Amino acid sequence: xxxxxxxxxxxxxxxxxxxxxxxDRLGREIRNMATVERARAAxxxxxxxxxxxxxxxxxxxRLQLDARPPTSDLARCISVEIFFDWxxxxxxxxxxxxxxxxxxxxESTPEPGQTLFADLxxxxxxxxxxxxxxxxRSQLAGLxxxxxxxxxxxxxxxxxxxxxxxxxxxxxxxxVRVRVPCAIDAIPRRHTTWSRSGLPEGxxxxxxxxxxxxxxxxxxxxx
Amino acid sequence: MASVADLELAMARTAxxxxxxxxxxxxxxxxxxxxxxxxxxxxxxAQALPIALGEILPLLxxxxxxxxxxxxxxxxxxxxxxxxxxxxYIASSGDLDxxxxxxxxxxxxxxxxxxxxxxxxxxxxxxxxxxxRNVLAIRLDPSAEPTTQRLALLRAQLWPGTRSxxxxxxxxLAPIVAVDEINxxxxxxxxxxxxxISAGAVVRRLPATWLKEPQRAWLGGSVVVLSWSGxxxxxxxxxxxxxxxxxxxxxxxxxxNKYSRERLLRQIxxxxxxxxxxxxxxxxxxxxxxxxxxYRLGSFDAREMVYLAGSRSSTLQRLRxxxxxxxxxxxxxxxxxQLVALRTWEFWRRETGRFRLPTDVLRGLVAFxxxxxxxxxxxxxxxxxxxASGQGFVDWKTGQVVSEDFVRLDRVFxxxxxxxxxxxxxxxxxxxxTRVHPGVVGGTPCVDGYRVPARAIAGLAMEGVNQIEKVLxxxxxxxxxxxxxxxxxxxxxxxxx
Numbered sequence: 001x002x003x004x005x006x007x008x009x010x011x012x013x014x015x016x017x018x019x020x021x022x023x024d025r026l027g028r029e030i031r032n033m034a035t036v037e038r039a040r041a042a043x044x045x046x047x048x049x050x051x052x053x054x055x056x057x058x059x060x061x062r063l064q065l066d067a068r069p070p071t072s073d074l075a076r077c078i079s080v081e082i083f084f085d086w087x088x089x090x091x092x093x094x095x096x097x098x099x100x101x102x103x104x105x106x107e108s109t110p111e112p113g114q115t116l117f118a119d120l121x122x123x124x125x126x127x128x129x130x131x132x133x134x135x136x137r138s139q140l141a142g143l144x145x146x147x148x149x150x151x152x153x154x155x156x157x158x159x160x161x162x163x164x165x166x167x168x169x170x171x172x173x174x175x176v177r178v179r180v181p182c183a184i185d186a187i188p189r190r191h192t193t194w195s196r197s198g199l200p201e202g203x204x205x206x207x208x209x210x211x212x213x214x215x216x217x218x219x220x221x222x223x
Numbered sequence: 224m225a226s227v228a229d230l231e232l233a234m235a236r237t238a239x240x241x242x243x244x245x246x247x248x249x250x251x252x253x254x255x256x257x258x259x260x261x262x263x264x265x266x267x268x269a270q271a272l273p274i275a276l277g278e279i280l281p282l283l284x285x286x287x288x289x290x291x292x293x294x295x296x297x298x299x300x301x302x303x304x305x306x307x308x309x310x311x312y313i314a315s316s317g318d319l320d321x322x323x324x325x326x327x328x329x330x331x332x333x334x335x336x337x338x339x340x341x342x343x344x345x346x347x348x349x350x351x352x353x354x355x356r357n358v359l360a361i362r363l364d365p366s367a368e369p370t371t372q373r374l375a376l377l378r379a380q381l382w383p384g385t386r387s388x389x390x391x392x393x394x395x396l397a398p399i400v401a402v403d404e405i406n407x408x409x410x411x412x413x414x415x416x417x418x419x420i421s422a423g424a425v426v427r428r429l430p431a432t433w434l435k436e437p438q439r440a441w442l443g444g445s446v447v448v449l450s451w452s453g454x455x456x457x458x459x460x461x462x463x464x465x466x467x468x469x470x471x472x473x474x475x476x477x478x479x480n481k482y483s484r485e486r487l488l489r490q491i492x493x494x495x496x497x498x499x500x501x502x503x504x505x506x507x508x509x510x511x512x513x514x515x516x517x518y519r520l521g522s523f524d525a526r527e528m529v530y531l532a533g534s535r536s537s538t539l540q541r542l543r544x545x546x547x548x549x550x551x552x553x554x555x556x557x558x559x560x561q562l563v564a565l566r567t568w569e570f571w572r573r574e575t576g577r578f579r580l581p582t583d584v585l586r587g588l589v590a591f592x593x594x595x596x597x598x599x600x601x602x603x604x605x606x607x608x609x610x611a612s613g614q615g616f617v618d619w620k621t622g623q624v625v626s627e628d629f630v631r632l633d634r635v636f637x638x639x640x641x642x643x644x645x646x647x648x649x650x651x652x653x654x655x656x657t658r659v660h661p662g663v664v665g666g667t668p669c670v671d672g673y674r675v676p677a678r679a680i681a682g683l684a685m686e687g688v689n690q691i692e693k694v695l696x697x698x699x700x701x702x703x704x705x706x707x708x709x710x711x712x713x714x715x716x717x718x719x720x
Binding site for chain 1: 239240241242243244245246247248249250251252253254291292295298299319320323327354355358371373374376377380381394395396397420423424425501
């Protein structure tokens with residue numbers, strides 16, 4: 001939970017408790033803690049959310065010890081609004097009213113993917129660990145934006161911005177180690193459609209510590 | 224009764240919870256927060272929302288990700304009432320993104336001129352690059368010269384009155400919809416604005432009370448003005464934009480539910496000479512009436528079957544063994560799959576001129592379990608039901624590719640006219656204001672967006688002479704054109720050919 005903000009609803013608190021309790025890959029301690037917090041969730045949701053977030057962050061550090069180097073090209077899919085808010089170079093972002101006006105500009109260019117790549121922020125880390133949900137690139141082959149949204153079980157509308165992370169570049173970035181996400185990873189992302197059984201049709205999601213910008217080989221625009 | 228301060232506090236708490244629940248890196252956080260906060264608000268609560276959003280700024284200041292979402296909300300939804308809170312935050316933080324947000328809001332005529340002056344003073348006192356100064360100047364002054372091509376685009380977006388030549392610079396720009404707040408109500412206003420943002424519009428609010436006159440370039444010939452105040456809106460805005468025309472003013476009925484908001488969105492898109500908006504498929508567009516969950520629903524009586532299938536009472540009786548209606552309280556009722564079967568059979572025999580057509584088509588479609596959309600379903604003359612697969616159609620039972628003649632059901636659902644007979648209405652929209660869905664009131668044609676059967680309205684209207692006023696009084700939430708349309712449709716249901 002970001003410092004200084006104690007907020008959230010009882011519904012969110014109870015969702016967090018439920019997914020932690022149900023994920024038997026997690027340690028007994030955090031699962032017991034979630035059960036204890038259930039009694040408080042309805043009356044003091046901000047406090048419970050805050051506690052679960054801290055516990056989840058600690059547990060994520062422990063789980064990261066089991067992470068392995070990636071073995072294939074990966075991809076990270078986000079909405080154009082998230083690209084605008086978090087991946088666009090600040091000076092570019094300030095030249096637009098909002099994400100919608102940027103989307104219209106990108107769509108009017110002959111090579112939208114190249115436009116996005118050129119406008120990408122220069123920050124060293126492109127995806128902080130908790131937000132680095134990726135999928136083997138081969139599992140997106142031939143999918144249009146609607147199919148991608150269905151495949152990765154997110155609720156936003158197309159277009160989809162696909163960050164391409166080639167294995168060659170991932171290997172050069174020594175910090176990149178991936179593992180299968182579990183309940184505590186869904187918490188910071190508020191990934192309420194997350195399922196313990198993973199994505200449908202055998203697709204696999206992976207989560208990393210931090211993904212450096214140097215691992216980004218290109219960006220695709222799937223309208 | 225709650226005081227304004229109580230309401231603002233309640234809305235601040237609601238907004239904080241929404242910001243706590245939203246993922247800052249998923250989907251469209253600003254829209255999700257907006258939807259979450261505005262859903263189900265009462266009129267007074269909705270009125271208190273803008274001030275409350277401003278007041279939570281300092282609470283989010285230590286959470287950069289949530290703060291960015293809030294600034295995005297204030298800009299995108301034109302929450303100009305937050306200007307005083309923004310200025311306080313800027314004075315204490317010097318946050319450039321907050322300054323840009325304030326600059327986006329400053330031209331709104333609801334902003335106090337003293338606040339605009341204060342904003343300019345704060346900008347002048349800040350150490351900024353030339354580029355950032357230009358970024359701000361473009362937002363505050365339509366005569367500022369853009370230093371980059373993208374800033375030229377920004378100026379055209381923010382100051383539509385500066386655009387030269389109709390349609391020449393609209394490529395790459397989002398359509399602007401101005402929402403006039405005279406005679407409107409904040410609760411549905413926020414939901415409508417949420418719909419507009421979701422559809423890709425830039426929203427410009429026109430507050431009921433102006434604290435300053437808008438700059439002339441703030442409006443222009445490409446802006447559509449949505450107004451509930453009729454000609455008053457035009458009279459108020461015309462002096463500030465010489466190139467505005469009557470066609471830009473869209474008089475609106477108060478949208479009372481999601482469906483009427485969707486209809487309004489389509490009207491706006493037409494006024495924008497669209498498609499300019501990204502409008503989701505109509506939530507009642509009943510391609511989904513063919514889905515497995517819907518296809519076997521419905522309970523149509525004989526008069527509805529005759530009207531909607533374009534058939535005759537005698538034919539319906541003759542086909543009783545093939546269609547196998549349910550008997551209830553000594554009446555016969557047919558489900559939607561049986562209606563589709565009868566309509567398709569009638570369509571096929573008229574198309575082929577074979578009036579003694581075998582009933583295989585009927586049995587095939589009655590047995591069919593449903594699919595995604597009518598465009599994916601077809602039927603052959605011998606009653607084999609086909610579903611779309613790849614580039615062609617396959618038998619839904621065997622999976623075999625079919626090459627013989629077939630008819631797609633979306634053709635069957637189009638309105639039909641044959642000889643001198645009364646036309647068969649379209650499905651799922653028998654008329655402009657009525658709609659059929661097997662899961663809604665048994666499938667009988669209802670007023671679009673309401674669960675009110677057309678035949679009930681027609682029945683009421685037929686009780687005496689000049690009963691229209693009586694019907695309007697009974698259903699005050701339904702617009703008059705929809706009532707008149709429903710009476711016509713309901714009359715045909717009650718008195719089929």
